[in-house]
Amino acid sequence: MKELKILYLYPDILELYGDFGNIQVLKYRLEKRGFSCIIDSYSIGDDEPNFNDYDIIFSGGGADNEQSILSKDLIQYKDKIKTAVKNGVFFLLICGSYQLFGKYYKDVDGNIIPGLEIFPYYTEAINDRKKRCIGNIVISANINGKEQKIIGFENHGGQTYDVFSPFGTVLYGNGNKFGDNKEGFFLDNVIATYLHGPLLSKNPELADYIISYCLNRKYGENVTLEKLDDSFENLCREQLLKHFTH
């Protein structure tokens, strides 16, 4: 049986906003099609994982004070993570993790939390603790050569600069910065974004893009994905898109 292996980084620390739901959606969509899905987790104090052994590495968002504890731990794997990115392992990074994979995060008090420096963007918090980009967000992203509307919820104080390859164009909401027209960071095998929701729960085509990418990479063929009953997802998207973009 074909299987995908997912590594969930810091599940007990980066677990705000139900981001774990992204893994549940991937698992659901794999198992419905008869593929198996193995989920391992890594957190502070655990043995070093073999990053290259995984098909997908997922990490979510957390509170500021926890982010600094974790940045220290993560940085010891900098080179290995860099290699995994180069090797094509798929990285799905939400919110705080999106920031951590950049150069640095400067918090409200001006403290610099160093990032992994895998991507050249950087993030700075707004001086005012109360000012955050919060709300529903819709972006248009190019998935498999097709423009698609991606729906999520953003909630971040950090403003991310110098993103050379954004995830999408903002149709509704803020994006990387207040009033920005670009959101997130995107390479073939990396999606780093502020979109919670959880992201994949409202965007099944994006979930399937990740699944196809990983299966094709691992098994060296064009795996066709069986269609699933996405009627709840479609109705949900229809309702929300009508609400936000009209």
Place this chain on the structure above:
Amino acid sequence: MRNFFIILFAKILNVILKIARKQGGNILGKIALKLNKNLLKDFKVNSPVIAVTATNGKTSTNNCISYTLKQAGFKVVSNSEGNNMETGIVSTLLKNCTLTGKIKADYICFEIDESYVPKIFSKFRLDTLVILNFFRDQLDRNGEVETLILKINEFLKTYEGNLILNNDDPNVSRLGLANPNNDNIYYYHVDKYKYATQELKEAGEGKFCPFCKTRLEYEFYQYSHIGKFHCPKCNFGENEIYKFAENIDLEKRSFDVSGITYKIPENSIYTVYNHLAVLCVCSIYNIDTEFVLKSFKDFSLNNGRSEKLEINGSNTFINLAKNPTGANVSLRILNEDSSNKDLLFVLNDNIADGFDVSWIWDINFDSLNNVERIITSGTRAYDIAIRIKTSGFDHTKIQAFPELDKAVDELYSTTNNKYVIANYTALQPTRNEILRKGKIL
């Protein structure tokens, strides 16, 4: 002199509001505070002030304390309608004071919004503070829980009154160390109950020791992050327990404290904790056990936020859930009932609910016990349907109806027991729709 006119004015306004059949709510306090922002300092209070704060359960716990004290024959002033910010407290006091600002009562009991504890009690007498729990709410989940705890901790550094703390919530228990000079700290603890688990089953806070950052070790989890824990490095959590509840029997709806069996109306572990907090208060004020026993038997801690109805022969259990913990507690009760059930989940995303509904992914829908169908409704009916489907519940047994009347009609097409979970703005409309259905059937 100025206060005299403020109070007089408030009292006249209160009479007018009463005639107009309007619930004053926070209005009196709002106006009075505009005229004198330090009005709280000027009330004359000669009776003990007891306050309850928490993320979940403060209204019902405060009402249970008031109810018990009243049973024991005392005059109690309380903000029983749940107006728990400064304006609500001032409104309650204005309604119950003399024209010179004197409060005539044997006890003053307040439930206080978590973020208002320092603000209110830097200006007003406080004798006993009860803290039940801290969970993340759906509205602001980005580390605000921690900020809130730090603020209360700061306030407690100079507080020397009674402090009643849930020893099984690390975020509450840690507050007992805020002022090392305070000898009036009372911890309560509940023994392992039947459905306690070895592993964390639902999203929770406080995984690390707040003092030495070591990962906390749990002997068991009761629900969410509430359970018996300690820090292996600095022994945080190992406190002398003032009141200890054991022999928790949710089927018989009873528990024992110091050899006495207390009967309660609810069958949830979560209310056992709140009852135990009430018991601590009563013990500190030497209230006779006979009144506590009676009050626990009669007074439902759920109090409107949760109720049981019989509609067309189906037992219907309605519960408010404004955060994952509230929903998880309801699902625990559902899973502990082994009959065939239907579940209705109503999810709105109006302003008062918060626009972000991602908290539903922190609800544990795994291995639901004998649930035959799930119906979802509300402005985010599809979101909750997707959530439940992804947890592994057969998607052909889930039906989503954004329109509430259709959802309720479908719910009562069988005679299974009904469990209804609704979030904040969804609760009343859902309740009304169910009652309407009850009349038609």
